[in-house]
Amino acid sequence: MRTIGVVGGMGPAAAADFYARVVAAHCVLRDQDHPPCIMYSATQVPDRTAFLLENGADPTPELVASVNLVEAAGADFIAIPCNSAHAFLASMRAAVSIPILDMIALVSAEVARVVPQARCVGVLAASGSVKVGLYDKPLKKHGLVPLYPDFEVQDEIMAAIKDVKAGGASEISDQRLIAAAKHLCDKGADSLIMGCTEVPLALAAEDSPVVAIDGNQTLVDTTLRLSLRQFDFEEILYAIR
Amino acid sequence: MRTIGVVGGMGPAAAADFYARVVAAHCVLRDQDHPPCIMYSATQVPDRTAFLLENGADPTPELVASVNLVEAAGADFIAIPCNSAHAFLASMRAAVSIPILDMIALVSAEVARVVPQARCVGVLAASGSVKVGLYDKPLKKHGLVPLYPDFEVQDEIMAAIKDVKAGGASEISDQRLIAAAKHLCDKGADSLIMGCTEVPLALAAEDSPVVAIDGNQTLVDTTLRLSLRQFDFEEILYAIR
Known part of the structure; x- marks a missing residue:
């Protein structure tokens, strides 16, 4: 078995959930x-959204240090259960010699696989991921177009994400995300991506009017199958390069 | 904050549960x-019970390698959410220069704190821990006497623990542990220790006829408070030496 490396803590509840699901x-x-697993819950990494949206501290140095730590500890590959952190994927990959899974590429491929008739994919993500269009290119590779919420709804999504980080899902965060899912469908989404690791902690896939891909689970499944050698890195080059 | 080190994977569900609770x-x-956390789910450690009871492989080298890994990665102290692994605590401590929490000492102190009138403590633990009397001395320090189940009930407890390891708690494992708790109380236990990390994953404390200390939670609470510097190592010398 391959030793799983996890750089998590963004947030910590999502990291705990990730390993429990594995x-x-x-x-x-x-x-x-x-499989053995080395998980670094690197809670000290500066807020990804605050950097992408505003003038927050750059999380790159801490992210690089974190993947270095997990590689040095003996991991054979790394999974990062945080969508926004993937905005810094190139820097992290440049710092290690083991593969780092691209969750965004994996989730985009999963939409195309699970919903072959999909064209217009609603994205429930943190505002930083939305601003940099994290899912735009990976979805385009599959002929898919991302659909984003209106500003005020995006603010509601971000509020729900912060709620989950501040002590777990509540009725309020659930309702905010259900309303956002409905809003995206009303705008024309024929499928959804739960593109922030906090979202599936609050929104149940069955509460979405259309198929909603749980990005956490996609990363879990790929991580587990890679560690069990059910497939090899060469078979998912699109997600490790 | 102090960086938490966790050597888990014994079993992996208990490690996931431990971090989720933290x-x-x-x-x-x-x-x-x-707090940041470095968790090594060292699933490859040979079965503790098989070594303590039979002629299984010695887990000591892998346990020592695991604490070494977590120390080298930067942890400030180590928690091990596996009771049986504490039979090898001295070897692990000799291998590192950071404190390793003694879960058995912590849980024994917790019984005395929470149930001051306790005298006779029923122990729900894996058969290896029972055989070596893991809880005997730590309980005695608090004037407490451990009470063990009859052989056939111990076999039922071990079967429940194996059930939990093999895919999670079920109605059968729950019932086995509830019956074992009742059996210990019938024998005279005025309090219980859930002394295997798999036990609280199946047995709810409220299903015990007497106060049942969840050893996982005791370790979680101490770990969190240490990491947050709510107390210092000097204040729990009994649990770090």
Whole structure:
């Protein structure tokens, strides 16, 4: 088995959820049949959204230090359960010699696979990811067009994400995200991406009017299958380069 | 904040649960207000119970390598959410220069604190921990006497623990542990220790006829408070030496 590396903590609840899902997705009898995992919950990484939107501190140095730490500790590849952090993927990849999974590319491919008739994909993401158009190119590769919420709805999504970070999902954050999902569908989305790791902690996929891809689960599934050698890096070059 | 080190994976679901609880126990607004954490889910460590009971492989070398890894990665102290692994605590401590929390000492102190009238403590633990009397001395320090189940009930507890490791708690594992808790109380236990990290994943404390200390939560609380510098190592010398 390959040793899983995780750079998480963005937020920490999403990292905990990520590893719990990796374990739950693998039904085996003994501890020893699970892949080893080195998870660094790097909570000190400056806020990605604050940097992308405003004049926040640059998270790049801490992100680079974090992937370095996980590589040095012995991971064979790295998963990062934080969509916004992928805005800094190139810098992180330049710093290590092991593959770092591109969650954004994986999730975009998953939409095309699960919803083959999709054209217009609603994106529920943090405002920084939206501003830099994180999903634009990866979706375009699959002939898909991203659809973003109106400003005031984007603010509601960001408020829900902050709610989840500040102590977990609540009825309020759930309702905010359900309303945002409906808004995107009203605007013409035929599918949705839950493109922030906090979103699936509050929004249940079944509460979306259209198929909503849980990006966390996509990353979990790929991570687990890679670690179990169910496929090789060469088979997902689009997500490791 | 102190960087938390976790050597887990024994089992992996307990490690995931441990970190999820550390995050949930700390209600703050921002990712950056959570302590950083380096968790090594060292699933490859040979089965502790198989070594303590039978002729299984010695887990000591892998345990030592695991604490070394977490120390080298930058942890300020180490928590190990696995009771049985504490049978090898001395070897692990000898290998590192940072403190390793003694979960067994912490849980024993917690029984005395929470149930001051306790005398006879029922121990729900893996059969290896029972065989080596892992809780005997730490409980005795508090004037407490451990009470163990009859052999056939111990086998039922071990079966429940294996169930949890093999895919999570079920109605069967729950019932086995509830019956074991009742059995210990019938034998005279005035309090219980859930002394295997898999036990609180199946047995709800409220299903015990007497106060049942969730050892996972005790370790979570101490870990979080240490990382937040709410107390210092000197104040819990009994649990770090």
